[in-house]
Amino acid sequence: MTDGTIHATHVRKIYETRTDRIEAVAGVSFTAKKGEFIAILGPSGCGKSTLLMMCAGLETITEGSILLDGRPVTGPRPTTGIMFQDSTLLPWKTVLDNVLFPAKIQGRDMAKARRHAQELIELVGLKGFEGKRPHELSGGMRQRTAICRALVTDPDILLMDEPFSALDAITRDEMNEALLAIWETQVKTALFVTHSIREAVFLADRVLVMTRRPARIVEDLAIPFARPRPPGIQESVEFNRICGHLRGLIEPPRPGRAAPAPVPEMAAE
Amino acid sequence: MTTRTATAAAEDRDAALRVLLPAGVGILVLCAWQAATAITGVPEVLLPSPAAILSRLVAAAPDLLRHALVTGGDVVLAFGIAAASGIAIALLISASALLREALYPNLVLFQVIPKIALAPLFVIWMGIGSPSRVTFAVFVSLFPVAIACIEGLARADRQILQLCRAICATPVQTFLAVRVPFTLPYLFSGLKVASTMAVIGIVVGEFVTARAGIGFFILHASSKADTAGIFAALFALCLVGFALYAVVVAAEAAARRWWRG
Numbered sequence: 040m041t042d043g044t045i046h047a048t049h050v051r052k053i054y055e056t057r058t059d060r061i062e063a064v065a066g067v068s069f070t071a072k073k074g075e076f077i078a079i080l081g082p083s084g085c086g087k088s089t090l091l092m093m094c095a096g097l098e099t100i101t102e103g104s105i106l107l108d109g110r111p112v113t114g115p116r117p118t119t120g121i122m123f124q125d126s127t128l129l130p131w132k133t134v135l136d137n138v139l140f141p142a143k144i145q146g147r148d149m150a151k152a153r154r155h156a157q158e159l160i161e162l163v164g165l166k167g168f169e170g171k172r173p174h175e176l177s178g179g180m181r182q183r184t185a186i187c188r189a190l191v192t193d194p195d196i197l198l199m200d201e202p203f204s205a206l207d208a209i210t211r212d213e214m215n216e217a218l219l220a221i222w223e224t225q226v227k228t229a230l231f232v233t234h235s236i237r238e239a240v241f242l243a244d245r246v247l248v249m250t251r252r253p254a255r256i257v258e259d260l261a262i263p264f265a266r267p268r269p270p271g272i273q274e275s276v277e278f279n280r281i282c283g284h285l286r287g288l289i290e291p292p293r294p295g296r297a298a299p300a301p302v303p304e305m306a307a308e
Numbered sequence: 309m310t311t312r313t314a315t316a317a318a319e320d321r322d323a324a325l326r327v328l329l330p331a332g333v334g335i336l337v338l339c340a341w342q343a344a345t346a347i348t349g350v351p352e353v354l355l356p357s358p359a360a361i362l363s364r365l366v367a368a369a370p371d372l373l374r375h376a377l378v379t380g381g382d383v384v385l386a387f388g389i390a391a392a393s394g395i396a397i398a399l400l401i402s403a404s405a406l407l408r409e410a411l412y413p414n415l416v417l418f419q420v421i422p423k424i425a426l427a428p429l430f431v432i433w434m435g436i437g438s439p440s441r442v443t444f445a446v447f448v449s450l451f452p453v454a455i456a457c458i459e460g461l462a463r464a465d466r467q468i469l470q471l472c473r474a475i476c477a478t479p480v481q482t483f484l485a486v487r488v489p490f491t492l493p494y495l496f497s498g499l500k501v502a503s504t505m506a507v508i509g510i511v512v513g514e515f516v517t518a519r520a521g522i523g524f525f526i527l528h529a530s531s532k533a534d535t536a537g538i539f540a541a542l543f544a545l546c547l548v549g550f551a552l553y554a555v556v557v558a559a560e561a562a563a564r565r566w567w568r569g
Contacts, residue, residue, distance in 0.1 A: 097470060099472055115473055115476050123470070125467050127468045127470075127471045129485075131489055131568050134380065144475055144485070196497070
C-alpha cells in the first residue's frame with residue numbers, strides 16, 4: 040500500500056553551462072501528506088517547474104533529496120502521473136488510445152485500464168469523443184484527455200506543470216472545476232505548478248510561494264476552504280483577501296510605488 | 309439528413325472533378341498535338357502524331373513488354389536496396405550526436421554531386437552487367453530516402469518524448485510508438501522521390517551499357533530514326549515508374565492505417 044507522500048529536503052538545482060553556473064532552485068524543503076493538493080506559485084521562470092521536473096525524475100537533483108512514498112527519486116516512476124503545459128497527445132491516436140497509452144507502455148491489465156479510462160473520460164465530460172483525434176478537439180478537451188491519461192494508471196502522486204496556462208480564461212476556469220471534480224473523487228497527492236494566484240487558491244489545500252530565481256519558498260499557506268469547493272467561493276471576501284496577500288508576496292513593493300492594496304481587483308491574470 | 313447527403317454529393321462531385329479535370333487537360337493536349345501534326349505536316353521522324361505512336365506501341369507491345377520486365381526488375385531491386393540502406397543510414401546517423409555531426413554534412417555534400425555524370429565510373433568498377441546498373445540506381449536514389457528519414461527522426465515532438473520518459477517507456481517502446489509514426493510522412497516523401505530516381509538511374513545505366521531494357525530499346529530506336537518507337541518506349545517507361553510510385557503510395561496508406569490503430 041503506497042502512501043503517496045512527498046518529502047523534499049534542501050533541494051538545490053544548479054545548471055552548469057560552459058561559461059555560467061545558474062542556480063535555479065536554492066535549498067527548497069517541503070512535505071506533502073497523502074492526498075494533499077499543493078500548489079506551487081511563483082513568477083514565470085522562477086524555477087518552480089524545475090522543482091516539479093525533479094520530483095518527476097526528469098531532471099537530476101544537484102543537492103538534497105526528494106522522497107516519493109518514502110523512496111528517493113532517481114528517475115521517472117511508473118506510479119507518478121504527470122501533466123505538462125502542452126497536452127502532448129499523440130496526434131494519430133484517438134482520445135481513448137491516448138488515455139490508454141501509459142497503461143499500454145507499462146504493460147498493465149488492459150481490460151481494467153479500458154474500464155478505468157471510460158470512467159475518467161465520463162468524469163471529465165469527454166463521453167462521446169472517445170474516437171476523436173486531437174486535431175478534432177479544442178485546447179480544453181485536449182487537456183481533459185491529458186488529465187485522463189495522467190490518471191489512467193491510478194497513480195498515487197499527480198504532478199502538473201502549469202497544465203492550463205495555455206488556455207483562455209473561460210476554458211481555464213472550466214478546467215479548474217473539472218480538475219477539482221475528478222481529484223475529489225480519486226484522491227491523489229497532487230503538486231500543481233502555476234503562476235496564477237486565483238488558480239492556486241481555488242485548487243489547493245496549501246500554496247507554496249516561490250521567489251524569483253534562485254527559487255526559495257517564502258510562504259507555506261494553508262487554504263481554509265472546505266471541499267467540495269463550489270466555483271462561487273472565488274467571489275468571497277476571504278478568497279480575495281488570500282489572493283491579495285499572495286500577490287503582495289510575489290510582487291514586493293518597489294521603491295516609488297505604493298504598497299499593494301489589501302484587497303486587489305479581481306483580474307489576477 | 310438532407311445536409312449530410314448534400315455534403316456527400318458535394319464530396320463526390322469534388323472527387324470526380326479531381327480525376328476529370330487533369331484527364332481532360334491531358335486529352336485536350338493529345339488532340340491539339342494530333343491536329344498540329346496533321347495541319348503542319350511535320351515529318352513523322354521529327355514529331356510523330358499520337359495516333360502513329362499508338363499504332364507503333366501496339367505493334368511493339370510484346371517486344372516492349374520484354375524490355376520493360378528487364379528494366380522493371382532492375383528498378384524494383386535498386387529501389388528496394390536504396391530504401392533499406394537509406395533507412396539503415398538514417399537510423400545509424402540518428403543514433404548518436406557524434407555520428408550525426410561526422411556523417412550528415414558529408415551526406416548532404418554527396419547529395420549535391422550530379423550523380424548522373426558518374427554512370428560511366430560504375431562501368432569501370434562493375435562492368436556492363438545488371439549489377440553495375442542497379443548499383444548506380446541505388447547510388448542515385450539512396451540519398452532522398454536517407455535525408456528524409458533523418459529529417460523525420462529528428463522531428464519527433466520533444467515534449468512527447470519527455471512524456472515517454474515520464475511514463476517509464478523503454479527506448480525501444482518510445483522509438484516504435486512515437487519516433488516511427490512521426491517519421492513516416494517524411495520517409496514516404498523520400499521514398500516517392502527515390503522511386504522516380506531509381507527509374508532514372510536504371511535507364512541512364514541502360515543508355516551506357518545495356519543489351520536489353522527500355523533504355524536499350526530507346527537507344528536502338530534512335531539509331532534507326534524510329535521516333536514513334538522512342539515515344540512508345542517512353543510510354544512503357546512511364547508505366548514502370550507509375551507502377552512503382554503507386555506501390556509506394558499504397559504502402560504509405562497501409563502504414564498510416566496501421567499506426568492509426
